[in-house]
Amino acid sequence: MRAMLLAAGRGERFRPVTDHCPKPLVEVAGQTLIERHLGRLSAAGVREVVINLGWLGGQLRQALGDGARYGLAIEYSEEGWPALETGGGLRRALPLLGEAPFLVVNSDVWTDYPIEQLVVRAATLPDERLLHLVLVPNPEHHPQGDFNLESETLGDAGERLTAAGLWLARPRLLDGSDETGPFSVVPYWRRAIAAGRASGERYDGLWADVGTPQRREVLERSLRGD
Structure with a gap:
C-alpha cells in the first residue's frame, strides 16, 4: 500500500521557527513530526510513501533520504514555491500513487490512531467509494467542526x-477536475459526500493539530503527564 504525506506548506502560524525549518521537521517530544509518521506507517505495513515538497523542501529531502532507514521507499513530488495546496499537491502526486486506494496524512498532526486499521480498510474499500475520512471531536481552536x-x-x-x-482516497476522487495551480481538495471531498461515495469514522484517542508553538507546548505537556 502507498501513502502520501502532505508536507509542502509554509507553516505561517509557526513562524519564526518555520522561517528556516519546514514545519514537518518541528519536533514533539524529541522526534520530528514527519519521522514519527514514517515510523508508524512502516510499522503498519506501508512500504511506499510519497512526500510533496514545497517550502524548504530540500531540507526534508536531505533529512529523510530514500526512506530505507524507516523500512520505506520514499518518492518526492516537487511543487516548488508557492506550493499547490492539498488538491493541487494531490493531483501532482497522482502518477506516483498508483491505481489502488492510498492513505493521505497531514504531516503536522500528532496522533496515536492505529494506522493499520486504515491499511486493512483500504484493502476492502468498496469500488464505488472514493473517500474515507477519520474525524475527531472538535478541538478548542476549531469548535465549528467540518463534517456531520x-x-x-x-x-x-x-x-x-x-x-x-x-x-483514504482513490485516484478517481479528482476525476473531472480541470483546475491547475493551487487548489483545495475539500470541494472534492464534499462532491464525494454528496454523491454518497464517502464514509467516515470517529476517533477518540490522542490527536493534535500542531499548528502553533502554543499547541505544541500543550501537546508536550500532555505527553509528559503535566
Whole structure:
C-alpha cells in the first residue's frame, strides 16, 4: 500500500521557527513530526510513501533520504514555491500513487490512531467509494467542526466533527477536475459526500493539530503527564 504525506506548506502560524525549518521537521517530544509518521506507517505495513515538497523542501529531502532507514521507499513530488495546496499537491502526486486506494496524512498532526486499521480498510474499500475520512471531536481552536457523521455516513445528519488529517482516497476522487495551480481538495471531498461515495469514522484517542508553538507546548505537556 502507498501513502502520501502532505508536507509542502509554509507553516505561517509557526513562524519564526518555520522561517528556516519546514514545519514537518518541528519536533514533539524529541522526534520530528514527519519521522514519527514514517515510523508508524512502516510499522503498519506501508512500504511506499510519497512526500510533496514545497517550502524548504530540500531540507526534508536531505533529512529523510530514500526512506530505507524507516523500512520505506520514499518518492518526492516537487511543487516548488508557492506550493499547490492539498488538491493541487494531490493531483501532482497522482502518477506516483498508483491505481489502488492510498492513505493521505497531514504531516503536522500528532496522533496515536492505529494506522493499520486504515491499511486493512483500504484493502476492502468498496469500488464505488472514493473517500474515507477519520474525524475527531472538535478541538478548542476549531469548535465549528467540518463534517456531520452518523454511524459511518457523512452527510447532513449526525454529530459535527473535525477532519483529522488522516484519510483514504482513490485516484478517481479528482476525476473531472480541470483546475491547475493551487487548489483545495475539500470541494472534492464534499462532491464525494454528496454523491454518497464517502464514509467516515470517529476517533477518540490522542490527536493534535500542531499548528502553533502554543499547541505544541500543550501537546508536550500532555505527553509528559503535566
